[in-house]
Amino acid sequence: MTGMGTNGAGSGPVSGRGASVTLSNLEKTYDRANAAKAVDGVSLDIRSGEFLTMLGPSGSGKTTTLMMIAGFETPTAGDIAIDGKSVVAMPPYRRNIGMVFQNYALFPHLTVEENVGFPLKQRGVPKAERAKLVAEALELVHLPGYGARYPRQLSGGQQQRVAVARAVVFRPRLLLMDEPLGALDKQLRENLQLEMRRLHADLGITFIYVTHDQEEALTMSDRIAVMNDGKVAQVGSPEDLYDRPDNRFVAGFIGESNFLPAVVRGMEDNIVIAECEGALIRALCPGRPASGEKVTLTTRPERLRFADGVWAGTPPQNRLSVTVTEAVFAGERCRYMLQAGDGTSIVLKEPSSATIRRRAVGERAEIAWSVADTILV
Amino acid sequence: MSEVVQPASLALAVSRPKTSPFDWRRAVPLLLAAPLLIYMLVFYALPVVAMLLRSVNDPTWTLSHYATLLDDVVFQKTFWITINTSVTVTLGCLILGYPVAMGLVRAKSMAPFILVVILLPFWTSVLVRSYAWMVLLGRHGLVNEALLALGMIDRPIRILNTPLATQIAMIHILLPYMILPIANALRQIDPSLIRAASGLGSTPFMTFRQVILPLSMSGVAAGTLLTFVLALGFYITPAMVGGPRDITLSMLIAQQVDQLNWAYAATLSAVLLATALAILAVARKLPGVGNAFRTSMR
Ligand SMILES: Nc1ncnc2c1ncn2[C@@H]1O[C@H](COP(=O)(O)OP(=O)(O)OP(=O)(O)O)[C@@H](O)[C@H]1O
Ligand SMILES: [Mg+2]
Numbered sequence: 057m058t059g060m061g062t063n064g065a066g067s068g069p070v071s072g073r074g075a076s077v078t079l080s081n082l083e084k085t086y087d088r089a090n091a092a093k094a095v096d097g098v099s100l101d102i103r104s105g106e107f108l109t110m111l112g113p114s115g116s117g118k119t120t121t122l123m124m125i126a127g128f129e130t131p132t133a134g135d136i137a138i139d140g141k142s143v144v145a146m147p148p149y150r151r152n153i154g155m156v157f158q159n160y161a162l163f164p165h166l167t168v169e170e171n172v173g174f175p176l177k178q179r180g181v182p183k184a185e186r187a188k189l190v191a192e193a194l195e196l197v198h199l200p201g202y203g204a205r206y207p208r209q210l211s212g213g214q215q216q217r218v219a220v221a222r223a224v225v226f227r228p229r230l231l232l233m234d235e236p237l238g239a240l241d242k243q244l245r246e247n248l249q250l251e252m253r254r255l256h257a258d259l260g261i262t263f264i265y266v267t268h269d270q271e272e273a274l275t276m277s278d279r280i281a282v283m284n285d286g287k288v289a290q291v292g293s294p295e296d297l298y299d300r301p302d303n304r305f306v307a308g309f310i311g312e313s314n315f316l317p318a319v320v321r322g323m324e325d326n327i328v329i330a331e332c333e334g335a336l337i338r339a340l341c342p343g344r345p346a347s348g349e350k351v352t353l354t355t356r357p358e359r360l361r362f363a364d365g366v367w368a369g370t371p372p373q374n375r376l377s378v379t380v381t382e383a384v385f386a387g388e389r390c391r392y393m394l395q396a397g398d399g400t401s402i403v404l405k406e407p408s409s410a411t412i413r414r415r416a417v418g419e420r421a422e423i424a425w426s427v428a429d430t431i432l433v
Numbered sequence: 434m435s436e437v438v439q440p441a442s443l444a445l446a447v448s449r450p451k452t453s454p455f456d457w458r459r460a461v462p463l464l465l466a467a468p469l470l471i472y473m474l475v476f477y478a479l480p481v482v483a484m485l486l487r488s489v490n491d492p493t494w495t496l497s498h499y500a501t502l503l504d505d506v507v508f509q510k511t512f513w514i515t516i517n518t519s520v521t522v523t524l525g526c527l528i529l530g531y532p533v534a535m536g537l538v539r540a541k542s543m544a545p546f547i548l549v550v551i552l553l554p555f556w557t558s559v560l561v562r563s564y565a566w567m568v569l570l571g572r573h574g575l576v577n578e579a580l581l582a583l584g585m586i587d588r589p590i591r592i593l594n595t596p597l598a599t600q601i602a603m604i605h606i607l608l609p610y611m612i613l614p615i616a617n618a619l620r621q622i623d624p625s626l627i628r629a630a631s632g633l634g635s636t637p638f639m640t641f642r643q644v645i646l647p648l649s650m651s652g653v654a655a656g657t658l659l660t661f662v663l664a665l666g667f668y669i670t671p672a673m674v675g676g677p678r679d680i681t682l683s684m685l686i687a688q689q690v691d692q693l694n695w696a697y698a699a700t701l702s703a704v705l706l707a708t709a710l711a712i713l714a715v716a717r718k719l720p721g722v723g724n725a726f727r728t729s730m731r
Contacts, residue, residue, distance in 0.1 A: 128628050148631040161629035165647045174643075178634035222633065 074105035074262035075139050075229035077125065082134035084120050084286075094120040096286035097134070107256050107263045111273040112283030113309070118266040121283075122232050125264065127151050138230065149178070154223035154231040154261075158238050160215045162207040168194070168218050169203035175226040193225040194218075196255070213244045220252075224259060231259075234266045249276055270310050274298070282306050298356075300340070304433045307354045314360075314402045315433075316353040320345045328432055333397035337374050339430035351432050357391075357403040359429040363422040365412065372426035378402060380419045390414060394423065485706075488699035498700040507685070508701070515682040515705075518599060518671070519664035523611075525604040526660050527653065530611035534652075535645075537612065538619040551609050559606060563673040566602040567593060570674065599675035603667055610663060611656040618652025619645070658716050662709045 077100075084095040095117040102108045110118045123129040125136055127148030135142055143151055162171050172193050176186045194200050197217035207215055216236060223231055236252075237245045253276055256263050267273055273280050274294040282289040282297065282305070289309075290302040301307035304315065318330035318337060328341040330351060339353045361367075363375055381401070382393035385408065392415060394402045404423060406412065415421060488498050502508050537547050554562060569575045570592040577589040592598050622645060630640040668683035675681075680688075682705050689698035 126628075126632055128632070148628070149634050149636055151632075152634070153632060155629070155632040157625050157629060159623070159625060161623065161625040163626060163629075163644060174630070174635070175633035177643075178636075178639060226634065 072104040073229065073260040074103075076104045077102040077230065077262065077264065078135075078137040078140070079121070079125075080135045080137070082121065082124060082136065083132045084117070084124060084129060085132045093132075093286050095124070095131075098283075098286070098288055100281055100288060100291065102262060102264060105260050105262055107253075107265065107276060107278045109265045109267060109273040109277035109280045110283055111267060111270060111280050111310075112289075113268060116283040117286040118268075118283050119234055120286075122234050122264065122266055125230075126153055126155050126232055152226075152228050152230075154226070154228035156216075156219045156223045156231070156233040156236040158235045160207075160219040160236075162215055162218055162222070164207055166206075167203065168199070168205050168207070168210070171207065171218055172203075172222045172225050174222060179226060189225055190221075193221040196224070196258070197221045197251075212240055213248065216240065216248065220255070224255070224261075228261065230262045230264070232264050232266075235268070236265075237272065238267070238269075245272070252276060274310070282309060284309070299429075300431060301354065301433060304352060304354070307431070307433055312357050312403060313354045314357060316355070316396075316400060316402070318351055318353050320347055320349045320351055322347060327427060330432070333376060333400055335374075335376050337376070337430060338427040339432045340428065341432040343432075345432070353430055354433050355425055355430050357405040358389075360402070360404040360423050360425045361406065362404075362415070363424040372424050372429075374427060374430055375422055375424045376402075377420065377422050380415045380417050380421060383415055383417055385414070394421075484699050485703050486699075487695050488703050491696035491699070498696050502700065502704070511680050511682050511685045512704070514596075514679055515665060518596065518603070518667075518679075518681060519661050521600050522603045522607060522664045523657055523661045525600060526607050526611035527657060529604065530608055530656065531615055531653070533608075534612045534615035534619055534649075537616045551612050554606055555609055559669050562606055563602055563670045566598065566605070566670075566674050570598050570601070593674060594676050596676060596679050599671045599679065602670045602674050603664060606670060607660045607663055610659045614655040614659065615649060615652040618649040618655075622648045654716070654719070658713065662712060665705060665709055 079098050079100045079102075082095055082098040083093055085091060085093050098117070098121055100108075110121060112118050120129060124131050127143070127146060131144060136144055138151070138153075163174065166174065169187075169190055172190045173186045176189055181189070190203070191200065194203060197220050199214060199217050199221065202210065202214065202218075207218065210218065216239075219236070223233075233252075237248050240248065249272055252263075252265075265273075265276065274297075277294060279291060279293055280297055281291045284305050290297060290306045292300075297306060297310050301310065301313075307313040307315075316332045316337065318332035320328060320330050321336065322329045323341075323344060324338075326341060327338050328345060328351075330337055330339060330353060332353065337353060345351055361372075363371065376396050378394035378396045380392055381395050384391045388408060390406045390408050392404045392406070394404055396402055402423070489496060491498075533547075533551065537544060537551070540547055567574075571577070572589045572591070572593070574593070576592060577586075580586045581589065592601075626644055626648070627640055630644045631637075635643065666683055667681065668687060671679070671681045672684050672687075682701060686698050686701045686705070689695075689701065
């Protein structure tokens with residue numbers, strides 16, 4: 057790979073094979089008349105070699121952020137540094153970043169080989185070396201022997217692989233992907249998710265991946281930045297986001313959550329005791345809410361159990377009396393809609409088993425769950 | 434194929450009264466077009482055919498009119514001038530038109546304004562535009578006055594009634610036929626391709642060379658063909674602003690008609706028509722061009 061990656065963002069304090077990316081207070085307003093910010097003060101530290109996913113609903117500013125990193129949009133305010141060096145003033149073709157577009161953006165007038173060789177040609181790599189690198193890249197994405205075809209002669213999944221090969225053939229230190237699997241069917245998407253992980257492990261470069269599919273984000277990423285309304289709602293590992301959401305948006309956006317209105321009654325170390333529907337519920341809480349404050353507790357449906365069931369070890373501390381309002385058998389699990397006291401509805405998911413008694417609608421029951429699965433948001 | 438068609442034709446058969454021998458619904462488009470078709474047949478196709486026939490049956494059935502063209506010096510010089518003018522004008526339109534097409538496609542709020550400027554010649558008669566060029570290019574016209582004022586020349590130069598005048602005026606008149614197909618092709622280029630090229634390390638110039646230009650070739654081919662074929666038949670403009678000795682094929686035809694030399698005029702017309710058709714036929718065979726031509730004609 058001699059003579060490559062020396063221009064653009066390749067210099068500066070370099071560690072490992074992947075670039076580090078720092079976004080500081082990044083802002084973007086598209087038109088001055090409508091002052092709504094597409095990206096509103098995003099700060100993120102993306103580590104060298106990390107697989108970071110930006111996850112968020114439509115219009116939350118994911119693409120805009122990615123386009124600013126790639127250099128296709130200019131930030132209204134804030135800074136982008138790659139390997140510690142600001143790139144805001146650098147045109148895209150000097151940034152040396154690999155990019156996979158949602159529609160793949162393969163050149164229709166070029167063959168697969170010419171498409172993959174395109175970035176090498178721009179860098180003046182001699183023909184013989186180009187052919188070798190292209191063959192390697194096509195092998196990496198499991199498409200050897202397709203070099204002479206045109207993009208329109210490939211299936212969607214194959215086109216996607218060509219786009220990936222083209223984005224990594226020049227060994228960029230950073231790869232950006234905007235919903236690269238969005239146009240594919242579920243089966244193919246799951247296969248390619250695994251391949252992306254493998255590719256990330258093989259190449260060791262930094263991946264910034266955009267998706268609005270939370271399952272995809274949870275299975276693939278080292279860390280996820282949840283975006284909402286142009287802001288980062290939370291950054292963390294998939295486990296962090298699922299088990300310890302910082303706020304109601306994250307709890308509701310990633311997986312399913314129950315929200316219980318409660319009133320703070322006291323604190324024990326970093327556990328808050330709150331009253332909810334006449335019961336005292338304990339929850340993890342990083343801050344120190346005042347006694348009497350109205351708060352919301354959150355917990356996951358699959359972490360709840362009926363209290364009279366079979367327990368391994370001591371039954372958990374949090375308990376609530378409920379009435380079953382709906383019971384749905386969904387194969388691997390049963391899903392119950394429950395009502396606590398005067399109106400709070402709660403979802404409970406129980407693994408289905410022939411030995412577990414199914415509850416009937418209208419039945420009264422007590423549910424139980426552990427303090428560690430309860431978060432104050 | 435037949436399996437796919439079957440359900441639809443079955444449905445048609447069911448909804449159609451079985452006794453009806455004729456499907457009126459299919460005849461409707463033809464009936465709607467009939468008045469125009471008849472008009473075209475009577476007032477256009479028949480006269481053209483009658484005219485062309487004169488090249489082979491005047492005074493009796495013969496190919497002698499064509500044979501004489503082979504060593505007719507006037508015809509050969511005229512034919513050469515016509516081709517030469519058309520090539521020059523087409524190249525001029527391409528060089529001037531391509532950047533305009535790019536500007537038109539890139540412009541945002543300015544686009545309607547640019548489009549009006551491009552289409553303005555369309556809305557003015559060729560005669561008026563040719564008169565305008567006579568005024569501009571004349572001995573005391575705007576162009577000469579400007580060059581004098583700038584000190585680039587000492588006395589008025591002769592532009593009017595030269596081949597250059599013909600070329601300038603024809604380029605002006607034919608520019609929209611070049612710009613619009615190219616703009617159409619440029620507009621169809623997915624903007625993400627240009628971003629992709631840039632992201633993959635291509636400077637704006639390299640992106641133009643390797644992505645934009647090849648992907649707009651269909652429009653270039655269509656525009657070139659259209660402009661060239663139209664230029665072949667130009668009459669009014671070269672007659673008005675061109676040189677007295679630089680006679681094009683259509684001028685020669687008009688001259689022969691004036692002299693009631695019908696057979697000769699018909700033969701020349703047939704040659705002009707055949708040239709245009711031959712160019713179209715060859716162009717359609719070139720890979721990609723036929724497709725482009727059909728698209729731009731849609
Ligand atoms: N070129 C543009 N001009 C004006 N506004 C834009 C433009 N692109 C995006 N926006 C606006 O900026 C906001 C963020 O858009 P962005 O495309 O970044 O969202 P996203 O998170 O990628 O959404 P999606 O999941 O739908 O792709 C939206 O409100 C959008 O309408
Ligand atoms: Mg997007």
